[in-house]
Amino acid sequence: MTVTDSAKVRQLAEFSVPAASVGIAAGLVAGGLAAFVGRPIGWALVTGLGLAIPLALFGAGYAVLLALGKIPAGVFAPAAVYWVIGFPLALLAHSVVTEWSVAGTPGLPAEPWKFLAFRALLSMGFAIGFIWMHEQLGRHWWPRILDHNLYARRVVAQYVELADSLAERKAATDRHRKTTGAVGRGRN
Numbered sequence: 001m002t003v004t005d006s007a008k009v010r011q012l013a014e015f016s017v018p019a020a021s022v023g024i025a026a027g028l029v030a031g032g033l034a035a036f037v038g039r040p041i042g043w044a045l046v047t048g049l050g051l052a053i054p055l056a057l058f059g060a061g062y063a064v065l066l067a068l069g070k071i072p073a074g075v076f077a078p079a080a081v082y083w084v085i086g087f088p089l090a091l092l093a094h095s096v097v098t099e100w101s102v103a104g105t106p107g108l109p110a111e112p113w114k115f116l117a118f119r120a121l122l123s124m125g126f127a128i129g130f131i132w133m134h135e136q137l138g139r140h141w142w143p144r145i146l147d148h149n150l151y152a153r154r155v156v157a158q159y160v161e162l163a164d165s166l167a168e169r170k171a172a173t174d175r176h177r178k179t180t181g182a183v184g185r186g187r188n
Contacts, residue, residue, distance in 0.1 A: 001180070009149075011149050011150060011151055012063075012064050012067055012151060013060075014061055014145055014149055014152075015067045015145070015149055015151040015152050015155070016059070016060040016063035016064060016067070016136035016140040017136050017137075017141055018063070018133075018141050018142075019059035019060055019062055019063035019130075019134050019138075020056040020057075020059050020060045020063070020064075021056075021059075021133075021137055022055070022056075022059050022129075022130050022133045022134055023052055023053075023054070023055030023057070023058065023059040023060075023090075024052045024055075024056050024060065026051060026052065026055050026126075027048045027049060027050075027051040027052020027053070027055060027056070028048055028052065030047050030048050030051045030052075031044045031045060031047055031048020031051075031052075032044070032048070033051070034047045034048070039186065042101075043101070043102075046098065046101040047094070047098060049091065049097075049179030050094040050097035050101075051091070051094045051097055053093075054089070054090035054093040055087075055090045057090075058082075058083075058086035058087075058089070058090050059130065059134070061082075061086070061124065062083075062086070062130075062134075063081050063134075065078075065082070067151035067154065067155060068100070068151075068154055069154065072158065073155050073158035073159050073162065074135070074158070074159055074162045075132060076127070076128070079127045079130060079131045080123075080124055080127045082122075082127070083123045083126055083127035083130060084120050084123045084124070084127075085120075086123075087119060087120070087122065087123035087126045087127070088115075088116040088119035088120045088123060089116075090117060090120070091115075091119045092108075092109070092112070092115065095108070095109045096117070098154065103135060112117075138155075140178070142155065142156050143156070
């Protein structure tokens with residue numbers, strides 16, 4: 001790996017902090033809930049880490065695709081497609097780790113295809129939460145690294161372009177309403 005390749009990898013890792021943080025937060029919640037309902041602390045740690053690590057890795061993978069321009073910023077559909085695959089696989093990894101910690105050997109859940117299909121259905125909710133949290137954390141993180149991180153500059157520019165486009169569309173709608181006397185639906 002050349003110096004520029006390692007610099008790119010560092011920048012991608014730095015850019016991916018918000019996305020990985022979402023996965024870590026989900027693992028902390030899972031571990032905290034396990035402890036709250038009375039599971040032993042070791043079990044709570046295993047369940048938290050068993051979920052946090054794969055979700056953080058998949059989250060970082062999403063951020064890398066975003067940083068490299070493979071998916072657009074601020075759009076739900078690519079996140080939904082990504083997480084319909086990533087979320088079930090992360091939960092499968094969590095299930096294998098949990099089985100390993102309880103039974104002493106790793107194992108797949110009963111009927112793994114049904115397990116994956118059901119988790120794929122649940123993935124839409126996670127995708128909504130993920131993209132919202134990712135954007136909330138990113139808007140605080142990316143400006144801090146903007147001056148030295150190419151990927152942060154690229155994605156922030158996409159968000160600015162998206163915001164400008166939405167503002168232009170709203171202004172055009174408002175102009176149309178004024179000229180025609182049309183009444184808006186809801187927000188003005």
